[in-house]
Amino acid sequence: MGDNLMDKVNALGERLKVSGAEVSRKMSAGVSNMSFKMKEFFQGQNMADKIVDEATLETMDAPDWATNLEICDMVNTGNVNSIELIRAIKRRIMLKNPRVQYLALVLLETVVKNCEKAFSEIAAERVLDEMVKLIDDPQTVVNNRNKALMLIEAWGESGDELRYLPVYEETYKSLRSRGIRFPGRDDEKNSPRTKDGTVGKRAGSGADELLQDLDDMIFGKKGGTSSQQDRKEQKDDFISF
Numbered sequence: 001m002g003d004n005l006m007d008k009v010n011a012l013g014e015r016l017k018v019s020g021a022e023v024s025r026k027m028s029a030g031v032s033n034m035s036f037k038m039k040e041f042f043q044g045q046n047m048a049d050k051i052v053d054e055a056t057l058e059t060m061d062a063p064d065w066a067t068n069l070e071i072c073d074m075v076n077t078g079n080v081n082s083i084e085l086i087r088a089i090k091r092r093i094m095l096k097n098p099r100v101q102y103l104a105l106v107l108l109e110t111v112v113k114n115c116e117k118a119f120s121e122i123a124a125e126r127v128l129d130e131m132v133k134l135i136d137d138p139q140t141v142v143n144n145r146n147k148a149l150m151l152i153e154a155w156g157e158s159g160d161e162l163r164y165l166p167v168y169e170e171t172y173k174s175l176r177s178r179g180i181r182f183p184g185r186d187d188e189k190n191s192p193r194t195k196d197g198t199v200g201k202r203a204g205s206g207a208d209e210l211l212q213d214l215d216d217m218i219f220g221k222k223g224g225t226s227s228q229q230d231r232k233e234q235k236d237d238f239i240s241f
Contacts, residue, residue, distance in 0.1 A: 048084035
């Protein structure tokens, strides 16, 4: 009986030893995980987040075209991860600040025109879904809604260029099937026509021209000779929208 008791005591000791080691292992893992999270917290934003935030500051009066193009160069040379950049732009589009939203859409447009991989990554990161949400949101200001619609229209009608990414055409057709009106195109249907059937200066204009018209309306024409008072009025218009 004494031997049996000793066996039980020894077995209990071994069990306690194993349990203690397991607790120690779990505590070490927990501390390591916490250290990793703290490191992430103190490291803050990645490079893409920082440059996108700087290019879409709510204090900006207009898009910084030089900065936007510099961002494209950084993507094309591999100095900035293009996937992280698209995610950062998407995050800014999701904000409810009208100015930030618009500047993010302008930056997105610049990136797709200058960076080869942008279209694939926009599709992969489901940026179009957020643009549709922006369009459907009744709180979205009209300038931002029109900008998103014009971009989707331009991409949806690109034809063979984006045939390998059907989400662009599908998104565009889905909006049209819901009766969503696209600025420029749908307005032309009700515009007065000349004898030869053209519609004023809009006849034959492409999506890029419509996008430029919207930018000019909000920020003023680049390279123009407007007076200081005109520039002040343009700034005030942008702030109020």
